[in-house]
Amino acid sequence: MSDRGGVPALALPLVGGCSYQSYQSTFSDAAVEVRQFNSLFVIFLMVCAVMYLLVIGFMLAAIMRRRAGSANVTEERRHRESDPLMRVGLIAWGSLVGVGLIGLAVASFFGDRSMARASADPKLAITITANQWWWDVRYSASDNSKMIRTANELHLPAGVPVHIYLKTNDVIHSFWVPSLAGKQDLIPGRVNDITITPTRVGIYRGQCAEFCGAQHAHMALIVDVESNPNFVRWWEQQLRPAPAPATALARAGYDFVTSRNCGACHNIGGTPANGSVGPDLTHLAGRRTLAAGTMPMSEGNLYGWVADPQSLKGGNHMPTIGLEPDQLHAVVAYLETLK
Template structure:
């Protein structure tokens, strides 16, 4: 028993160290959007008020214990019981009222934070539909002009300072959209549209994650979010609307022929080519993305080889089958995919 408390005291710094981290691109404390800043402000208000109330409870608990001990000692010495103290009653009533005011303050702070986010939702300038699939994200940028509607996958670009409405849906099971540095969680439910508004206030690359268990590869259903100045966003959108570039090397041409006429074209769409599948991620500008297989690994030649050759070894259970390409076919397909920028 004598060693228990010193041992616990020695472990306390290690436990506190686990709560420390450098700023990360998947952090609740990023404050990179209006919504996240509202949540953070509300969080610290709640922490401050609750810490104050907790301290009061501890102080009164200790004071009550000490007071009772003195009262019991007085009874033993004098044989007279402790009389009620009107000042103590008044003090307790005052502190109780203060706690009530604190709770009311939390309710008021929550109300104004909610109103602030609701106001942002009425001023949307951009609409994006995110559809969850096992285990990837389909992204559609909506436009009044149908020719400007953009389809992409697994990488969400947002313009800095522009209120963006995200329309959330699912094709299979319940997923949950969560980008900690930008906004809170919102479910994607099959057959039902949810929505949320994000107003990015900081440029950068942020990581999103499905936050609802959705099957064996739930942990590998990530989303890259790029917040960039409006002019850069417009240039990105215009580039993404362009058809896939034509291959120029013999190896890439061979890959083009296989991809657009073989089994790949049954599931994937590549703009400007015969490949027009609609049940898997759009590959039109695949090589311009920062990650592969919904954030499972960085985009790169080696990872492309591994993914195309045997996706099941990298992401078991994924809907993409292992086709069993010959080495020359594999080289050609990867060479072509690398041109899709």
């Protein structure tokens, strides 16, 4: 590589650190589980660092002692084997290693038990199903009429343990919100789970952390941790059906969406569209992103996505319909009312 080409290549990691996603950090304290993981990490790091330094120190001492010793190796070995100080050192070293390993085991045990207690008493249960390349999110409720379904966004109340069940409809995926939780794989035919107890209000980004196909990089999840009053308001708003179109253009879009094949894949609450293959669209326009974090939610991006989804996220399972301009305007006008 030439010097001219080498400098930009070396600068790439620095440029990546300037992206809007740079706030993701596994050293966050935004959730109880992350703090526990970080505490365990610090304990393991300190114990292992001490052991490493001691090993290096003993190795250097042995090298220096050997160089300064006599040339008679047999005599030196006898002296070393009968040296009481050497024996005490070996016993102390072995004891130190044993105590360190026991300490790590105890710390790991109590950390696991603490997280198990949180998962045993969840206040909210959510099922997330991964698809190529989007997330289906369903909030459980004893009354089916109060069950909520959304897509690519996860709303959580601060300070409340949330138990999340993880499934996949196709290939192996991995659920990961670095600032709130560790990774958990989603494996076909199995249901895994993870508990998150968020403590800090804010917006966090998650993503699939297991290569799952051509659009793996465009399979993001926005996590909105809210205060309890705001979460209750969001919950009540999600329970409402889609608002009725208020303009003639939006009404034309409604007629098109509910009379064509859109409803075979997508659900829009309160309308004849009741599909379950694709993302729920009941409150689509109220979300922050479009196409699982591929782009911000905006009128222009809605036009581009409805007109030709393959040009924006190639390989996804939404076909290009080929709408006439007036049909496209009507459909987008209707989708913008779904808040």
